[in-house]
Every structure is written in structure tokens, then in C-alpha cells.
């Protein structure tokens with residue numbers, strides 16, 4: 001075969017999640033960008049919630065998309081800062097996370113309403129099988145940093161999550177994080 005890409009190497013800072021050299025445009029998400037994903041309206045719309053730093057490769061199923069996500073500590077209402085969360089547009093595409101720093105959890109859900117909550121911490125590998133929507137949540141006081149890799153043509157379906165939500169919410173409780181049923185969840 002005639003190779004489509006040249007090999008490349010980049011250095012990943014295992015604590016900060018940054019690439020050197022930076023490889024692609026950093027995606028920034030503020031509280032305002034997450035309006036409708038949190039239960040409450042954003043109290044400080046301009047405040048940074050997370051950044052996604054990509055290793056850009058063509059979005060074809062023969063390539064592997066890689067990125068790091070840095071999710072700040074904080075809350076909107078009682079809910080800890082979290083990513084929007086998504087199904088893969090091509091539903092059967094899978095993904096792998098590797099925890100680099102901080103303390104978080106990965107909320108997973110199927111379209112028929114099953115859910116799981118898995119820990120994300122330094123050194124943990126989380127496998128996200130096809131058909132499971134996934135959202136990461138920072139339940140600690142430091143940035144949550146993780147690396148993710150997924151099949152190139154997976155795509156992101158945010159609309160289903162924006163409409164239905166996840167079955168559970170991860171909220172700040174008196175003695176730490178509490179997972180509660182989402183009263184607005186509609187599978």
C-alpha cells in the first residue's frame with residue numbers, strides 16, 4: 001500500500017496533558033458552552049471548564065484519534081465540572097482513556113438507560129465499548145487530566161445527550177461526591 005501519512009512523534013507532559021510541540025488547535029469549553037448540559041444555568045459564563053488538546057490525524061477509520069483533556073475543578077450548582085459527554089456518531093466505535101492526573105469519574109450510559117460510573121485516576125485505563133455514551137467529571141480539587149484514543153471515524157453525537165441527559169448526576173455532597181438519579185433524564 002501507499003502510506004497516507006508520515007510518522008511523527010510528540011512529547012506528552014504526563015501531569016499537564018500538554019503536547020510539545022502543540023499539534024493542533026486547542027478546543028476550549030466554558031460554562032456558557034455547557035449551558036443545557038448542567039442542570040443549573042452557568043453562574044460565571046466565561047469561566048473555563050475544560051480544554052481538549054488533539055493530536056490531529058484524518059478522521060478516517062484507518063487512523064486513531066488521540067487527545068488529552070484537562071478538566072478544571074469546580075461546580076455549576078451542585079454538579080461537578082464535567083465534559084459535555086457524547087455517544088459516538090458511529091455507535092459501535094470504542095475508545096480508551098488513560099488517567100494522568102487528578103481525581104475523577106467516567107459516567108457511561110447506553111441508549112436503553114443502563115449506566116456505569118468508573119473511577120479516573122493516574123495510571124487507570126478505562127475502556128469505553130461501542131454503544132456507551134461517556135462523560136468525565138472532575139470530583140477533586142486539582143485539574144483532572146486524561147489521554148483518550150478512539151477509532152478515527154467515530155464522530156461526536158452531542159445532541160442526544162443535550163436532549164436526554166445522562167441517567168445520573170455527579171454532585172458535591174457534604175462528605176464528597178454523590179451520584180444521584182437525574183430527574184430530567186429521558187431515554
Ligand SMILES: O=P(O)(O)OC[C@H]1O[C@H](O)[C@H](O)[C@@H](O)[C@@H]1O
Pocket residue numbers: 052067068069083084085086095134135147148149150156
Ligand atoms: O467531547 P466532550 O464530550 O466534550 O469530551 C471532551 C473530550 O473527551 C475525550 O478526550 C474524548 O475522547 C474527546 O473526543 C472529547 O472531545
